[in-house]
Every structure is written in C-alpha cells, then in structure tokens.
Amino acid sequence: MSHLLREHAPITEESWARIDEEARERLVPALAARKLVDFAGPLGWQHSATNLGRIAALDAPFPRITAAQRRVLPLVELRAPFDVLRAELADSDRGAEDTDFDDLDEAAHALAAAENAAVFHGFEASGIVGIAQASTHTAIPLGKDCNRYPRHVAKAIELLLGAGIDGPYGMALGPAAHELVLESTEDGGWLLLDHLRKILGGPLVWAPGVEGAVVVSMRGGDFLFESGEDISVGYESHGGDAVTLYLEESFSFRVATPEAAVALTP
Amino acid sequence: MPTDQYHEPPDELSDEVRTFARLCTSLTEEAEAIGWYQQRLALETDREARAIMADAQGEEFKHFCMDLEFLLRRVPLWREIAQGILFQDGDIVEHGEAAEEAAVEGASARGATESGASLGLGSLKGAAS
Numbered sequence: 443m444s445h446l447l448r449e450h451a452p453i454t455e456e457s458w459a460r461i462d463e464e465a466r467e468r469l470v471p472a473l474a475a476r477k478l479v480d481f482a483g484p485l486g487w488q489h490s491a492t493n494l495g496r497i498a499a500l501d502a503p504f505p506r507i508t509a510a511q512r513r514v515l516p517l518v519e520l521r522a523p524f525d526v527l528r529a530e531l532a533d534s535d536r537g538a539e540d541t542d543f544d545d546l547d548e549a550a551h552a553l554a555a556a557e558n559a560a561v562f563h564g565f566e567a568s569g570i571v572g573i574a575q576a577s578t579h580t581a582i583p584l585g586k587d588c589n590r591y592p593r594h595v596a597k598a599i600e601l602l603l604g605a606g607i608d609g610p611y612g613m614a615l616g617p618a619a620h621e622l623v624l625e626s627t628e629d630g631g632w633l634l635l636d637h638l639r640k641i642l643g644g645p646l647v648w649a650p651g652v653e654g655a656v657v658v659s660m661r662g663g664d665f666l667f668e669s670g671e672d673i674s675v676g677y678e679s680h681g682g683d684a685v686t687l688y689l690e691e692s693f694s695f696r697v698a699t700p701e702a703a704v705a706l707t708p
Numbered sequence: 709m710p711t712d713q714y715h716e717p718p719d720e721l722s723d724e725v726r727t728f729a730r731l732c733t734s735l736t737e738e739a740e741a742i743g744w745y746q747q748r749l750a751l752e753t754d755r756e757a758r759a760i761m762a763d764a765q766g767e768e769f770k771h772f773c774m775d776l777e778f779l780l781r782r783v784p785l786w787r788e789i790a791q792g793i794l795f796q797d798g799d800i801v802e803h804g805e806a807a808e809e810a811a812v813e814g815a816s817a818r819g820a821t822e823s824g825a826s827l828g829l830g831s832l833k834g835a836a837s
Contacts, residue, residue, distance in 0.1 A: 672829055
C-alpha cells in the first residue's frame with residue numbers, strides 16, 4: 443500500500459479516475475516551470491535529497507585524519523488539501539458530467555503557483571534559490587506599456603548572447619503581464635504574443651506564481667528540477683458529508699548556470 | 709523515413725520522449741551492427757580484414773553501451789531491473805524474475821508512477837505553446 447492511502451478513501455475507481463483527470467487538466471496549463479527547465483525523475487517518495495557533488499570541511503577529532511561532509515539539497519514536500527462532497531461523488535458515479543471539483547481546482551492552481559514560485563523566485567526555508575534570484579544579469583523593468591515588451595525581451599536575449607548562452611529561449615510570464623500581452627496588438631495588427639514568441643524562438647508560458655517575467659535559455663543543463671514523488675492525489679480523512687484529499691509532490695530545484703536567465707521585474 | 713522511429717504522432721510527443729525514442733532506435737541499430745559484424749567475423753579468413761572488423765565491432769559495443777546507459781538514467785525502474793540482471797553470475801532468467809519483482813514492488817511501495825497513484829505529469833517541455 444502506498445503512503446497516499448487511496449485505498450482507504452470511500453471513493454470508487456471511476457470517481458478516482460475523474461478526480462485524477464480533473465487534477466491533470468487544471469495542473470498542466472499552470473505548471474510553467476516544467477515547460478522551461480530540465481526535469482529528472484520521478485525518483486520515488488523515499489528519495490530525500492539531491493547530490494550536489496560538493497563537500498564541506500569538518501573538524502575531525504581524530505589524529506592524522508581529515509574529514510569532510512557531503513553537501514546535499516533536501517527535497518521539499520508540497521501539499522495542497524482539498525474537499526470533495528460525497529454527494530457530488532455519488533452523482534459522479536451515477537454519470538453526472540458536471541461534478542463540483544471547485545476546491546480541487548483551487549488546490550491545483552495553488553500547488554502549480556507554488557512550484558513555479560519556488561523555481562523562479564526561490565523558497566528560502568527549503569534552501570531552493572530561484573532562477574530570478576540566481577541570475578547574474580541586472581533585472582530589466584517591464585513597465586506598464588506592454589508594447590515595449592518586445593524591446594525588453596530582445597534586450598534580455600542580447601544579455602544572454604553576450605554571456606555566451608545559446609537558445610532557444612523561453613519566457614515565463616506572470617498572470618498580470620500575460621493578460622496584457624494576450625489583449626494587445628501592435629501597429630499593423632501584429633499580435634504581441636506572436637511577436638514575442640518570434641523573438642524568443644521558444645515558448646511563452648503563462649506562469650501563476652511568477653512576478654513580472656523571466657527569460658531563460660532552454661538549451662538544457664542550466665536549470666535542474668529533480669522530482670521525488672511527482673504530483674499525486676492522496677487521501678487524508680472523511681466525514682459524513684465530505685472527503686478530504688490532497689495534492690502532493692516532493693522535489694528539489696537548483697540553478698547550474700546563473701548566467702542563463704534574465705529577470706524582468708513588474 | 710526520418711520519423712519511422714516514432715510510434716505516435718511526433719508533434720504530440722514532448723522533446724524528452726522524442727529524444728528517448730531516438731536513443732531506443734539507436735540502441736537497436738547498434739545491436740544489429742554488432743550481430744552483423746559477428747556474422748562477418750565468423751566467415752572472414754583474411755587476417756587484416758578480421759582485425760578491421762573486430763575494431764569496428766568494438767566501436768559498436770561502445771555505442772550500444774552509451775545508448776543503454778543514457779536510457780537507463782532516464783527510467784529509474786528500468787535501471788533498477790538492469791542492476792539485478794547485468795554483470796551477475798548464475799541463472800539469467802532467475803535474476804530477471806527476481807529483479808523485476810523487487811523493482812516493481814519497490815516502486816509501488818514508494819508511490820511511484822507504476823502504482824498508478826501519480827498523475828504522471830513529468831516534464832512538460834514541448835507542451836507549451
């Protein structure tokens with residue numbers, strides 16, 4: 443039996459399949475980091491730390507002996523609980539197509555935003571340094587005028603090329619800036635979204651949890667996401683009216699090449 | 709045909725899966741080449757020609773092993789099963805059965821993808837517009 447304890451939930455196989463599918467549908471559009479950085483794993487729930495290949499010297503209380511300790515990055519566990527009404531699950535088993543999964547949808551959005559925020563802006567308590575934090579380039583202010591975004595993105599790519607960082611390039615765009623881009627056309631009716639994609643040579647990704655935007659190289663080897671347990675749905679408890687479940691994952695993230703990204707601040 | 713290595717529409721596959729498929733194809737080709745050289749070496753009598761063929765087959769051994777190592781690094785369950793079979797003395801089939809059982813049970817206990825509990829999201833590179 444897995445630690446997710448799904449077997450203990452008063453949920454039929456059919457409803458479990460619908461819950462998993464709903465979670466996937468909500469998570470995939472919002473998981474921006476996974477669309478831009480290298481992903482390794484999943485290596486399992488028992489995988490606890492990422493090898494950094496480095497050591498820290500230790501004072502050894504033994505004659506003739508030197509000592510060092512391996513440095514690792516412990517995986518962080520993220521969990522987002524949510525409730526599903528038992529009456530809704532019963533209707534779902536009768537064939538209802540409009541099951542109320544609102545709380546699951548909000549939990550999925552929160553988990554995706556948290557993963558994105560950890561990858562792009564860091565998660566200090568966990569030891570994760572985000573891409574924007576690690577970047578060695580001076581951040582570029584996006585400003586309010588989204589018609590100037592192509593200029594800012596071109597400048598970011600110029601900085602990356604100047605540092606010897608090849609493309610293709612991709613961009614995580616926070617929700618506020620993304621909305622502006624979607625709504626905008628430039629002179630001549632050219633969609634701003636298409637123009638930015640052309641400059642990047644890679645994807646432009648909606649990234650809840652991200653402030654402003656981050657331009658990254660997607661050549662590989664620069665940004666490393668290591669998954670222990672990939673996002674799963676587990677069972678917590680149930681009462682007469684509702685079942686409490688949760689979305690959960692474990693992962694670490696590290697920046698191998700701080701020069702390979704440029705932050706664009708709001 | 710350049711896309712014969714894909715069993716599903718390439719446009720719908722992520723970059724990682726396409727790379728994985730390419731390396732699987734490469735692994736197959738290296739194994740085929742090793743078999744061809746084995747047959748040529750079995751029949752060739754010219755000493756110099758045999759030396760060249762043996763050298764070429766050595767290259768294929770290296771290529772095959774590099775391809776295999778790449779693939780095993782990307783599929784932890786495959787790697788775990790391989791570790792129970794490769795470079796072991798004794799009955800290969802018995803090692804295979806034991807390695808598979810231990811690895812699959814272990815993955816299930818860890819709540820990994822094989823248990824069906826994970827949503828199986830993984831990398832989404834290539835899923836972005």
